[in-house]
Amino acid sequence: MGTKRIPQATTKRLPLYYRFLRNYADAGVQRISSSELSEAMKIDAATIRRDFSHFGALGRKGYGYDVDSLLQFFRETLDQDEETNVALIGVGSLGNAFLKYNFQKIHNTKIVVAFDPKAPYDGEERNHIPIYPPDRLEEKILELGIEMVILTVPKRVAQELTDRLAQTGVKGILNFTPERLAVPDTIRIQSIDLSGELQTLIYLIKNDVKDSQMN
Incomplete structure (x- = not known):
């Protein structure tokens, strides 16, 4: 551009x-x-x-x-001819959905590694994607040259993990936590607050009803 x-x-x-x-x-x-x-x-x-x-x-x-x-x-x-490898941090309900969705490889984006506290140190596979504990975060991100991360972790650990990611050369974070994350200028962040978006939708629907009742 x-x-x-x-x-x-x-x-x-x-x-x-x-x-x-x-x-x-x-x-x-x-x-x-x-x-x-x-x-x-x-x-x-x-x-x-x-x-x-x-x-x-x-x-x-x-x-x-x-x-x-x-x-x-x-x-x-949009660099669609170049595949983007992504790391997923947090394999709860939302993270699992991402692992399953990954097979579609929409827009040449592919999750190649995931991290979760319940994973064994040597890793385990789910949907053909290796999952490691957060202790191996820096090691694997550097090894795989990951530049983009999807963050689906509890709010209480989101900033701590983001601070660690900032030391690895990651360039982008897609944040699905409600936490407003502080990042250095070297990292782009897109935050998607699902509960906030839902509240906005409810507000808009209710106001549409009010408007129709007034007309």
Whole structure:
């Protein structure tokens, strides 16, 4: 993406664009307009054109967008041709779900190692993925060259583990704990508070009901 700063909202939509474009390419569609993408994705056409404009001239006026060219652009932008190895820390209910989901290898991302306090020192396999105790965290992350981690651990140990990860060269953490983690500038962090998202959804639904009762 070069040195140009891309808005965070645009960045979050990039994987969504890639997924829809891949579906169109698989269906044999050769070109598509922003209005057609808008209708399929339920995103305003002006937003799509603005998002794409951050990356230069991706389409032609009166023609729209070449699906294969656009797909290749987003594949390169999102590094889809390069497999990303991920470590999972915490193999509870949510962690187990990730281990099972891993087989799909969506977006060239693959969990190659996991860590859990109940695992034996020499490791054990689950869904063909080795699981080790946290004592071997630094050793295995360095050995496997892991740069991205999914964190699904209890809140009380989240920051301690994050501090340890910061010493290993990890570049990104997907945080599923409610803890607001402090990280150095060398690490990108995305936090997903499932309970918070659920509360927001409940609030929006209740306000939709209130609005409909007032109208």
